[in-house]
Amino acid sequence: MKKRYLVGGVIVVVFLVIGGLSFLNSSVEYATLSKAEKSGKKVQVTGKWVQDMSTHYDTQNNTFTFYMKDEDDRVAQVVLEGAKPNNFDIATSVVAKGRYEEGAFYASEVLTKCPSKYEGNPEGQHPDEIKKSSL
Amino acid sequence: MYNTLGLIGNAAIIIGFVASVVGMITYFRSVGNPRIIGVARTGFHASVIAVFIASALLMILIVKHQFQFHYIWAYSSRELPLGLLMSTFYAGQEGSFLLWTLMVAVVGIVLLIYTQRHDNEREVMGVYTGILAFLLLLLIVKNPFTLIEGGALPEDGRGLNPLLQNFWMQIHPPILFLGFAAMAPPFALALGALMRKKYQAWVVSSLPWVVGGSALLGLGIALGGFWAYETLGWGGWWGWDPVENASLIPWLVSVALIHTMVTQKRTRGLNLTNFLLAILAFVLVLYSTFLTRSGVLGDASVHSFVDPGRFSFTLLVLFMFAFTDVGLALLFGRFTKWGKALFERFQGWKLYSVLYLIVIGPSIPIFAQVSGDLVPVFTEMINAANPIMLLVYYPMLWIAHLLNIASYLWLPALIIKIGLIGYTFTGRLHSTKEYDSFALMSRETWLGLGSAVIGVLTFIVLVGTSMPIIPQFMVDGFNSVLGLINDITGGSYSLGNTVDPSFYDAMGLPLAILMSIMTGITLLLMWVSTKPHAFLQKIWLPLALTVVFTLLSIFWGGVHDLGMILLAFSAFFSLFSNAVIGYRILRGNPKFSGAYIAHIGIAMMLLGIIGSGFYSESNSIELRQGDPVEWKGYRFTYTGFETFWNGERYYFKVQLDDAATGDQLDEVKTIMFVSDWGGQEQVNRNPGIATFLTRDVYIEPQALFEADPEGGKRFAFIKGQTYEYGGYRVTFEDFAMNNTQSSESFNIGGIFRVDKYGASSQELSSSRTTGPDGVQSIPGVVADGDLQIEVLGMQPNQDNLEMSQIEVRMKNPNIAVDKNDLRETLVVQASLKPFISFVWAGIIIMLIGFVVARSRRLKDARKLEAYEIDPEVRKAAMSGDPDQGEETPESETRVLDAE
Known part of the structure; x- marks a missing residue:
């Protein structure tokens, strides 16, 4: 009768242990560019897109290159696998996930944080200002 | 006049809140004082009507473009067609809370009728009215009827984010919120049962609600996935994004709850577990809303948020x-x-x-x-x-x-x-x-074990998703402990702030394998206990089919990875054992076939995931208008564009032909346009999909390049940067300005290191001088003569000279350029998604299974209305025929009749 609990317990414990270890392996830290360069691990860097530096879309490799400035004001080239992300231009900040290698940050994913899906940014633009600017 | 409507809406929310609080309190009081139940019902009805009024008013104000309301100004605009305009109702936080409340109110009406029949109205509706009160309180705080200060009427609203301007915006959120709302009745029924000290019958009367809720929430999640795949172009339909996970978690809990409830209905065991899961399913909906609406996941999710x-x-x-x-x-x-x-x-x-x-x-x-x-x-x-x-x-x-x-x-x-x-x-x-x-090899035991496995999966997703909100000091504390362990064991483990999606894939794979095997075996087992020979008699056919199909998928389908082979095996096993037994049930009495149908759906979905998720191929393709490009047996041709949305948006059409026969297969319309939502320009892209029975050809537009009469390609370098072009790796080493700078002439030069993979590298210099005599450009050409680098200009960076850029054109001078050829080039990312149709078909079949199961559970509940199951009768009914493995109509009716 207790076999049932034994089997169940074993399944649960085995998976939680595997899960725990794999969890530690695949967890991604928030870091600055300098920290990313030092560690060489996959990290997540938050910063701003440097708009006045050029961006480039490489059609052959399908990579999008731009420059980002992190919280320490360090600027680095970011090479993203894929095209320019949606909402990129209106992003108030960007989050790049990837590794720092050979002088550039190679990102597998870039998240854009912006007034979007469920949130507007009412402070940014008051209707009065819009009217003024359209006059 | 419209401002008055806003006032009424405001008032409705406040009155609704007061009424729901009164309703909640009087419902609970009416337990000892039945005379006041009328007051309680009035309170509930009043709050429901208030929610309806508020919702109707918001909708009217949106349709009438009343931009003096901040919410309406912020999310809608005049240019939106009616359907999308109406969907701006829930484009923002306030409106989506109102939609949620509306759904809870609608579900509440049904629940009220239901509980009146089951004689647990007071407790259950007391709890439920409390939930309504909470949502209305949230609406008082986040009120969609707030006027813009000064009350001026703006000409137009800011509009809906163009990303959301597509068909599924009108469908997915309402269904998802209905699914969220459907998690509330099981919670109320559980709490009601606890208050009434009835620990058995509530399971029977809650099952239709749990099954129905899981179906709705599942549909909502699936529609979100379909939206992401079909329109938003996220490449796949599931990305383990925190927001997706957040709604998956309560769904997983409710699915586990179905299984533990069925177990309890049979065995009277797992009482505490069922209460716990019913409470958790609802609380996790709140948690999910908190995760997705509070902005705490801003750094971790593609659904971007600003702290509200x-x-x-x-x-x-x-x-x-x-x-x-x-x-x-x-x-x-x-x-x-x-x-x-x-x-x-x-x-x-x-x-x-x-x-x-x-x-x-x-x-x-x-x-x-x-x-x-x-x-x-x-x-x-x-x-x-x-x-x-x-x-x-x-x-x-x-x-x-x-x-x-x-x-x-x-x-x-x-x-x-x-x-x-x-x-x-x-x-x-x-x-x-x-x-x-019950014996180890009995269906009861395996249902319990299966629920435990779903529980493990839920826990893993929950912890992974919650990672970003764990405070840094706790992470640091944990890491210092881990550091000590690492010192001793020589490991290098550390805890980060978010989890890579690969974690869920890695963990989901073994769990999916285990779960599929278990769904297969559980339904081959009989209630109470199973004789080995009976089990073997049943398992041989599904097992044989499974082996055949797994071998086929290995040798014919090209599935070689061990994990995928195991997943295919387990999914086939689940598919065939459910199909073999389900077929018999279906012929006997179709209303008992819900579980089998749902399991078949999940097995098919897993097979679709193997194909589309793990054997998908993709490639970036440049399509010059009219010039076909072949890839994987398909011929892609960019044929031109069409405009829509008042000429502001573009369809870029790609014709897809069979490369072997030359037959046209499809013409897909990819969408790409620039919008200026929020006052800033952004590019929006939607993929085009050619759907075939066994695969999708998924075409995502990436960029459009106008024809460049000079040919070649433009690049911008900073010092040290490398680009690949025409089989060369080109690195910009330094600027080389010559010393003839003067007021009349300006010179830009650069030194480039060029190497052809493996071959020796060479250095090129190239310069451009703008002087009184015009522009003089001296391009650098490689020794083989097939790459030329021409300087076009530079972009100085005042803050950091190292970051100044040089702009060049690289081309192969041997390729003649027709300067009159002004055809543009569309760059697409083309992907093959094998068997993605299995995912959709599987989900639909699973949902059909839920619907069938729900109607059966509803019948059970009707029969057992307000009935506390008598253990003796039940035991007698079940021990009558212990070999009765499947839930055949006869055995089931007998059990119910006996009760």
Whole structure:
């Protein structure tokens, strides 16, 4: 009768242990560019897109290159696998996930944080200002 | 006149809140005083009507473009077609809370009728009206009827984010919120049962709600996935994004709950588990809303968010705690010895005080810690200046705030809390020993084990998704402990702030394999116990089919990875054992086939995931207009564009032909356009998909390049940067300005290192001089003569000279360029998604299974209305034919009739 609990317990414990270890392996830290360069691990860097530096879309490799400035004001080239992300231009900040290698940050994913899906940014633009600017 | 409507809407929300509070209190009071049940019902009805009025008014104001309301101005505009215009109802936080409330109100009407028949209206509707009150309170804080200060009427609204301007925006959110709302009745029914001390019958009467809720929430999640795949172009339909996970978690809990409830219905065991899961499913919906609406996941999710202000977030957390604590207090009082003693010893307000002290009290410091510095909350509250809200909320917050100063309090509180939860979970007062008497190889046992596996998956997704909100100091603390362990073991483990999606894939794979095997085996097993030979007799056919199909997928389908082979094997096994038995059931009495159909759907979905998720191929293709490009047996041709949306948006058409026969297969319309939503230009892209039976050709537009009469390609370098072009790797080494700079002429030069992979590298210099005689450009050409680098200009960076860029054109001078050829080039990312249709078909079949199961469970519930199952009758009914494995109509009817 207790076999049932034994089997169940074993399944649960085995998976939680595997899960725990794999969890530690695949967890991604928030870091600055300098920290990313030092560690060489996959990290997540938050910063701003440097708009006045050029961006480039490489059609052959399908990579999008731009420059980002992190919280320490360090600027680095970011090479993203894929095209320019949606909402990129209106992003108030960007989050790049990837590794720092050979002088550039190679990102597998870039998240854009912006007034979007469920949130507007009412402070940014008051209707009065819009009217003024359209006059 | 419209401003008046806004006022009415405002008033409706406040009146609705008051009515729901009155309704909740009178419902609970009516337990001892049946005469006031009329008041309670009126309260509930009034709040439902208020919600309807508020929703209708918001819709009218949106359709009538009343941009003096901040919410309407912020999310809608005149250019939107009616359908999308109406969908702006829930484009923002306030409106989506209203939609949620509306759905809860609609579901509530059905629940009221249902509970009246089941004679548990007072307790259940009391809890449910409380949920309504909470949502209405949230709406008072996040009110869609707020006027823009000054009341001026803006000409037009800011509009809906163009990303959301597509068909599924009109469908997915309402269904998802309906699914969220559908998690509330099981919670109310569970709490009602605990209050009434009825621990068995509630399972039967809740099952149709749980199954129906899972179906709706599942549909909502699936539609979101389809939206992401079909329109948003996220490449896949599931990305383990925190927002996707957040709605998956309550769904997984509700699916586990179905299985444990079915187990309890048969065995009378797992009582505590079922209460717990029913409470969790609802609380996790609140948690999900909190995760996705509070902005806490801003750094971790592609659904981007801006912090909407702390107040609604704090309120959500507060109610999450409150609902959990009420459930916990009841479980503690009903299932544990000490809790029971406490409930018997104290009555009325004394009991509430004691419970407040030991159950809810410890939550306050934890809550204060979680919600952080509460001072901004006070400011916001005073700004909102809603006296009712202040009254309700202030004392609690004030205490929390005081305790927050003594911020060390949260740790002992957490220990007390965990201790109490642990103690409650060991409570066995109403558990029956009967469940323990079933053999290991019985369907009851395997249902329980299967639920445990779903539980593990839920836990893994929950922890992974919650990672970003775990405070940094805890992460640091954990890492310092890990550091010690690493020193001893030589490991290099560390805890980060978020989890890579690969974690879920890695963990999901073995769990999916195990779950599929279990769904296959469980339904081959019989209730109570299974004789080995009977089991073997049943398993051979599905097993044989499974082996054949797995071998086929290995040798013919090209599935070679071990994990995928195992997953294919287990999915085929689940598919065939459910199909073989399900077929017999279906012929006998189709209403019992729900579980089999749902399992077949899940197995098909897993097969689709193997194909589309793990054997998908993709490639970036440049399509010059009219020039076909072949890839994977398909010929892609960019044929030109069409405009839509008043000529502001573009379809870029790609014709797809069979490369072998030359037959046209499809013409897909990819969408790419620039919008200026929020005053800033952004590119929007939607993929085009050619769907075939066994695969999708998925074409995502990436960029459009106008024809460049000079040919080649433009690049911008900073020092040290490398690009690949025409088989060369080109690195920009340095600027080389010559010394002839003067007011008349300006010179830009650069030195490039060029190497052809493996071959020796060479250095090129190239320059451009702008002088009185015009532009003189001296390009650098490689020794083989097939690459030329021409300087076009530079972009100096004043702040950091190292970051200045040189702009060049690289081309192969041997390729003649027709300067009159002005055809543009569309760059697409083309992907093959094998068997993605299995995913959609599987999900649809699974949902059909849910619907069938729901109608059957509803019939059960009707038969067992307000009936506490008699163990003796049940036992007799089941022991009559222990070999009866499948739920054939005969056995089932007999059991029910006997009851």
